Structures are given as structure tokens and as C-alpha cells.
Amino acid sequence: MASLLRIVRFTRALAPLYTAIILCSVLTAAAALAVPFLIGHATDTVAGAVGGQTPTGTAVRAVVLIAAAVLVAELFNTVVSNIGGWYGDVMSNRMRTILSVRYYDKLLHLPQRWFDGEITGTIVARLNRSITEITNFAKMMSNSFASMLITTVAVLAISAWYAWPLTVLLLIVFPLYVWLTSLTSVKWQRLEGEKNEQVDIASGRFAEVVGQIRVVKSFVRERSELEDFRRRFWSTDATTRAQSTHWHRMDVIRRAVLNLVFFGIYVIIFVRTVQGAFTLGEMVLLVQLMSMAKAPVESMSWVIDSSQRAIAGSKDYFRVMGTEVDPRTAAMLARAEDDVPPPAIEPVPGAPVVRFRDVSFAYEDGEDVLHGIDFSVARGEKIALVGESGGGKSTIVNLLLGLYEPRAGEIEVVGRTSTELPLDELRSRIGVVFQDASLFSGTLRENIAYGRPGASDEEVADAARRANADGFVRRFPGGYEQVIGERGLKLSGGQRQRIAVARAILKDAPVLVLDEATSALDTKAERQVQKGLDELMEGRTSLIIAHRLSTIAAVDRIITLEDGRIDEIGTPAELAASGGIYAQLLDLQNSGDRKRLARFDITG
Template sequence: MTDSTASRSTPAPDASSARLIRRLLAEQVRPHVGSLTFALLSMAIVAAMTAATAWLLKPAIDRVFTDRDPYWTMVVPLMVVVVVVVKAIASYFEGTLMTRFGERIIADTQIRMYAHLIRADLAWLHDSHSGKLIASFLYDATLLREAISKSLTGMVKESFSLIFLTGVMFAMNWRFALIVCVIFPFIGLTTRRLGRKARKGSARSQQETGKFTTILSETFDGARMVKAYGMEQREINRARLSVETRLTHIMKVVRARAAASPTAEGLGGIAVAVIIYIGGSSTTLTLGTLTAFIYAALSAYQPLKSLANLNTALQEGLAAAERIFALLDIQPKIREAENARTMTVTGGAIRLDDVSFRYTEDKSALHRVSLTVPAGRKAALVGASGAGKSTILNLIPRFYDAGEGRVTIDGQDVREVSLASLRRNIALVSQELTLFDDSIRANIAYGRPEADLADIEAAARHAAAHDFIMALPEGYDTLVGENGVKLSGGQRQRIAIARAMLRDAPILLLDEATSALDSESERLIQKALTELMKGRTTLVIAHRLSTVIDADVIFVLDHGRLVEQGTHAELLARNGAYARLYATQFAAEAAVS
């Protein structure tokens, strides 16, 4: 979620609350309507038993303590026991069911968010900082639980209590009940205002939480650079500013919450005081009736106080819900055609027909590029940084879609086949190494999790990785750490290459696949890659031209345009862009040596 997305998602409370609540009920509550109905029934029973307790005070005082009636002396204690037992059982079921319901909401929301985001466009993921997405997973999902399991259902529970207790008050004395009910609208208006403040503060504090998570992610990942440049104090100051800003917004929420309950309690106390004064002056009311009424009135203001607090929590949850729904509503641009067919690769010939592509309106990456990689041959993309090499590589597995033109494999437009079948036929090794915090075995088998150890070891041997793996304490079961931090750059690269080898796909995409290797390892890898590339269509990006001299065809790119193509010898003979690039690189390597 970018900053602009976060700011746009700041809700307008009155305009969006009803819409959000309807969507929450439809998407989060409806799947659990069975267990929730049982929980609501338990709530109603608890509320009824609370009202019954108030009702029992009248016969207890008038009949038991005042009249000393033997019948009521026997009946009232039995009724109290029944009320207490029933309330206790209902409270148990209410508590367990609602806790499970709340945790289920968090789990379902996080799973749903992850499934949606992992399928999102690569471009969108690159534009969205991982720290802010993680903050949404951790904090927004929790606030959503508060909104549903505690606020919405809590409001139902407290409303049950209020209804039953109000009924008791009207049954006792309808005039006094009207006095109590006059106060209700004032409490409602106050809590509504406080709820608005809480929602606004919650939205802003969550935005700041995303920024703080971003700072943590960046500085922990880049700790080496922070220390190398002596920027510890600067990063501490950035973190302090973010934390203090977040605290300011949180305190606005805290103050709104803290004001809700005392306001309701104060107004309720005024009503009770009026009742005591009028009741004490009356000669027609019995002590039992007055006591039961005051108990019911005091009990009724407890759910009113809870409703005041729950409303502020609901507003925080609705702010979180709006952010979550904003993420879930983002639709990927890279989508399968309605009748997408399964790709069948016979030779693996790759063709770009008049392809143009822009990352943004003012940033053209490719301009009318047409090229063909023959089936089973090795082709190379060369050119200066920013020439469009990686863009072409990204268009083949549909990480991006061409703005104009077509990308085909064996004559099949990649936009007309299923993504799963397209990517199943492609193995990628990128200069951006990605290893997961798992065993070496699991990392090599990532593209083929069903592979046995023999196949994994064979791939590792071809990638010149087997020897160093066996030298590790746990061998293939060694954990590599976060993004392979426990391994050297060359070791990580060889594991990534072993993963591609095990994939055994008919098309290989190699983006600087040997960039992190020493000379000896590179020699071994190049030999293994040569063997692997036999019979497979291979497209290679290489900055070191010495690694692509043997390519069947070399494509030379310059500022998104294809300017030359041919073999190494043909391009040198033309004395054009490739020859100049080769001469410059050769001279630089000679100077270094």
C-alpha cells in the first residue's frame, strides 16, 4: 500500500460506515453464521438473566425481607440459583464461541490478503513497500477482528441487555422509565462524536505504523550500509519521529475512548439521582419496586457505557476494514483469457513481434522490437544498462504484458494460454537472488517439491554446488537463513542455478546467472550450463560479453530499440554498436588485469 493509497483510504465516517458494515457482514460474518447464531443466542440468554436478576429484587425485598412470606422465601433463592447457573453456562459458550470467531476472522483475512497479494501484478508489488503490507497484515487484521467480534457483536449483546432491562423498568414504573430514556439520545450523540475522532486517529496512526514498519525493514536489511556510512543516529532520529507521530495519533484514539465511558456514566448518574429523589418523595412505591428499578437503571447504563466504548472501537475497525478492502479490491492487470488454453511447448521458439512497452507514460522501455530466438538455440541480449534487456525477459513469462505487439512461444501468444502452463515451461535464474529461510534441499526443489534427493543432488552437482553443500554441518538439510544470509554470494548463486536445473524446463531465462561466481566456479557453471542448454531454448542477459560469445544469435539493444543482431563474429565484422561495446569492455578488462 503506497502512501497515496493510504491517504486515499482515509475514510469519511458518515458516508462509508454503512457500506463497510454491510460488506463486513457479507464477507466476514456470513461464512460463520451458524456458530455466530449460537453465540448470539447465548448473549440473549445472558441479557435475559441479567434482567431477571433485577426483577427478582422486588419479591426478594417486598415478600422475603419485608413480609417474611414462607413461599417466596423458598421460591426466590431457587430462582436466583437457576438464573445464576443459566447465566454462567450461557456466558461460557458466548466467550468461547466469540473468541474463536474473532481469531477465525484474523486467520481468514490474512489468508485472503496473502492469496490476493501473491497473485498481484509484479509491477504493483514493486511499487508497494513490503513494510506497509506487513503492517496491514498484522495490525489491520487485528483491528478488523475488534470491529466484528467485539464491536458489532458486542453491540448486539449490549442491545439485548438494554432491551430486557428497559422492559423491566417499564414494567416496574413507566413514568420513571421515561425519565431514564430521555438521557439515551444525549449519550448517543456524544458517543457518535467521539467515534468520529477515534476513527480519524486510528486511520492516521495506522498510516504511521506502515511508515515505521518500512523504516524497520529498510534499516535491518541495510544494517551493513547504515554502519558503513555512520548513519546510525540519522536512522534513530527517523525512527523516533515516526514513533512519536504514531503515539500522537494513538493518544487521540485513547482520549476518545477514555471520554466515552465517563460521559455515559455521568449522564446515567444524573437520571438515577432524579429517580432516587422522586422515588424517595413518593408514598405509593414499595421499597422493593424502587430498589429493583434503581438496580435495573444502573444495570442499563452499564451496556450504555459499553456501547459508547464499542462505538469507538468499531470506528477504528472500520478504518482498518477500508484499508483491507482497498487492497483486496485491487485487480491484477495480468489476467488469463476467459478460455485460456494449456500451452504445449514442442521446440520453444520465442518471438517478439513489433513489441513496445512502457513502465509509465513518460518512460518507454521498448520501442517496436521484433526478434526471434530459434527453438533449442542460445540467444543473448546485450546492451548498456537500461537498454531494455530485463524488460524483454520479463515479458516472456508475463510478469508484464506488452503494450503493443505480441510475444509468442511456438506460435502461441502468451496472453492466450494459462499462466500456470506458461510458467511451468520456463526456468528463471536472476541476478536478484531469492532463497527462502529453509533447508538447501527445499530451496533447490522449490520448482519441483516432489523431487527426490537423488535428483536434487544431481542438479547440485551440475551446478558445482554439491561439494560445498556436503561440507556444511547439516549437508542438504542446512538452513540457509533469511534470503540465504548464511551462504556466500557464489554459493547462493549456485543453489539458484541448481533450482533451475532441477526444474528441467524447455525454456531457460538467465539474467546474469554467473554474476556472483569466482573464476573457478564460473568455469564449472558455464560447463554445466552448456550441457543443460542442449536442446533447450535459452535467452541470456550478460554484461560480460565473454560469456555469450558462443551464442547462436546476439541481440544488441540501445534505449529500448533493437539495433543489431547476429553471431559474435558477424557483429564484430560490422564494426557497429556491438563492436564498440566489446572493444570498450575488452579494454577495461585488460586495464584491470
């Protein structure tokens, strides 16, 4: 119940709709309760006419009027219940919108570390399942449960007026039935959690397979992926059988108790009618009222079943919502929402553009992957990072972008510590071209202008020309408005990378990071992209993770890394003669030892 109340508090903006639904429920319940009284009155009228106490003509007129009143009550019930249903539909949809937007907003506030331990498809599956279960329950509650609850309270009051033993029995059966149902909750929720875990994993893998379908087909893995998907879903079958067996066993006990109590209720009504305590009409009235009271009790298992699903879903939802956010990201997004620019922080005159001061870093609680990293990059300088795969090159880039915080030491940009700089201000100064172009499924124009959505068409086209991309863009039927498919799958590798370069050119950041930007390309495509990169690096401070020695040779200085530590720093000429890692790479290239070069992400 606490989880459900938390949902209500979480969506307090829906209070006007909740109020309208409750009002409609009250009116619907009142109309429904009027019908047994009318029918009871009609029964007494008919009995009086049959017994000769009431003239036939008078009785006919009375029962016709009563029938008309029943019609009015039923029509009123129909109209108001549908109005309440409309409000319920709107409420559930708005609840879905609120919960979905807040979930997405929460994800955008979470630190990169959280995403490192999650599967993208599972995050999406959790959103769909959890919110669907919550909103379905809310819709069910709004459309039926509120009116049933009001009706039950009214029946208790009315039955107490006619015969207090009836109310006592009802007051016994209601909490007893709910208590018997609650006995199943702990086991039911545990089994539901096991099922949800398997479904979320399977759904996450499903999303991965669809996104990497070319890889799956290329390696003929369709059957094994299907088998894993089938295994996880079939594992929920045994869980469901155990869950259902437990639930329905308890349902037999609950309904048997319910039937016994209502046996006592009907005995009291029938016997007291025979004894003359109730008229025939009052007997009919009470029987109908008891039926109205029995209906919500019988449906209690369905209500509680839906509520248990909603509770299980809400736990998954609020587990994510309760995750600690990155305070710097939260501050950045709050400013963006309020349309407040980041505070102006001027560079320190004469300070290096980038400076790592004795930085150490570890993922989660593991061993450090960077140890005492200390170097600086002057304005306009081009620096290359070289080292074995896994040596910490990309980690340095991630730390520079503020995706992670160092465990020890400080990172400075334009003389300011990275923690002192707001994230939007920090990242606005850095342009990035990753090995994976990471395009979106919109148009070419949208992807180029991703860092500057307000850029003019001419600015977009100019960035594309400088990235050596304008030619192939204009050959598409849609030109810059060409839709490129998910992750840009309609483009070749070289085309995607040139769009990524154009995106960085248009951003026009003073610091440039190239994270193996051409490593996935063939020689021809690399030449085309490299022209754009040369244009992009012109006059900028550049930090390059490169995989070709020809690119490394053109930089001002090289930093070699070994096991997360800096081995050497110097110009290409200096390191070529030092006998260190870079000199070894040159020797390996001259000897044609591609296998050993590959250890350093170098292809020659």
C-alpha cells in the same frame, strides 16, 4: 457501520458461531435480568417481616430460597457466558484465519505493477494491524456487546410496564449518547488514518532494515535508521494528543447529558416510591434495572472507540481487497485450487520458440521504456541481450514471463501469443536464473525442488550434481535437509547461485532465461556456477543477459539495445566488425576502460 457489516458478510462461513454466540447472549441476559426481580422480591419479603405482615419463619424460608435462586441464576450466567466466550474466542481466531488467508490469496492474484509501488514490510504491517483491530473488535462484540444490547432492550420493555416515563427517558438518552459519540467519528478516523500511515511506513522500513541488517551495519547507518523510526512513531504522539483531546472533550459532554437524564430517572423512581406507587422491592428492582441499562451506555465510548479502530483497519484491508486483480493470474490460481491442469496448447510447427512483434512497454502511465522491440529466437538458439544499464534488458525478460503486459505489440512463445497461453503453461516452459538467487528459508532440498515439489531425492541430487552443487551440499551437517536461513544467508554467493541453477535444471523447462546470473560473483565462484549454466543451456533455447564478454562471445546471436530500442542483431563475429555497441565494448575491453564498460553492465 457499513464496513463492519461488510466484514460479517465477508465471513459468512462463521454464521454457526455467530448464532451460538447470540444464543448464549440471550441466555446470559435472561439470567442477569432474573436477579433484580429476585432481589426485589426478597426486599419485599424482608420489609413484610420487619413490618409484621409476614411471619418470621416464613420470611426466612422464602429469602433462603430466593438466595438459592439468585445463586442458580449467577452460576447459570457464569457457565453460559464462558461458553459464549469460548465460541467468541474460536470465532475471532477463525475470522483472523479467514481474513489473513484471503488477504494473502488476494496478494497472489495482484499484478506485478501493484507490488512495484508497495513496500514489502508495509504490506505485512497492514495485514497485522488491520486484522488485529478487526478481530479484537469482533471478540469484544461477541463476548459482551450482544448480551448488553439484549439486556438494554429487555430493560426498556420492563420499565415501560412499571412506569412509561422511565422508558421515554431511556429512549432519549440512548440515541442522544450515540449521536454525540458519532460527531467525533469523522475527525477521529482521519487522525487514526494519519497515525496508521506513519506506523505502516515505520513498520515497513523496520522489516527492510532487519532484512538488510548487514548493509545497515556496514554503512554505519544504525543511528539514522533508528532516528527515522523514532521520528515517525513520535509524530503519532501529537496526533494522538489531538485525537484524545477531541474524544475526551466529547466524552465529558456525553456523560454530563447521561448523568442529567439518569438524575431524572432516579427522581421519578424515588418520588413515586414515597408516594406509594412502587413497593420497596419494586424500587430496588427498578434501580437495579436502571443500573443495568446505564452500564452499556457508559461503555459506549469504549465500544465505539474499538469499532472506529476496526472500521479504520477494515478500510485499509478492503482497499487492498478491492484492487483489480490480474485475470490471467486469477484463472491460473483457480485451476490450481481445483486441481485442474492447464488446457493443453500445442506449439505451432516451425514457429520460433520466442518472438517479440513490435513490442512497446511503459511502467504505469510513464514514457515507454521499450520501443518497437522485434526479434525471434529459434529452437536451441542462444541469444544475448546487451546494452546500457536501464536500457530495457530485464524488462524484456519480465514481459516474456508475463509479469507485465506490453502496451503495444505481441509476444509469442512456441507460436502462441503470450495472452493466448495460460500463465502456468507459459511459465512452465521457461526456467529462470536471476542475478539474485532468491532462495527461501527452508532446506536446500526444498529450494532445489521449488519448481517440482514432488521430485525424488535422486532427481534433486542429480540436479545438484549437474549444477556443481552436490559437493558443498553434502559437506553440510544436514546435507540436503540443511536449513539455510532467510534468503539463504548461510550460503556464499556462489553457493546460492548454484542452488538456483540446480532449481532451474530440475524444472527442466525448454526455454531458459539467465538474467545476469553470475554478475555478483567473483571469478572463482563464477567458474563453478558457469559449469552448471553450461550444463543447463545444453539443448535449450536460451535468452541471456550477461555481464562478461567471454560469455557473450559463446552465443549464437547478440541483440544490442540502446534507450529501449534494438540497435543491432547479429552473430558475435558480425557485430564485432559492425562498429556498433558490441564492437565498442570489445574496444573498451581491449583498452581496459572499466569505467565505461560498467555503463553496459559489462566487467570484461
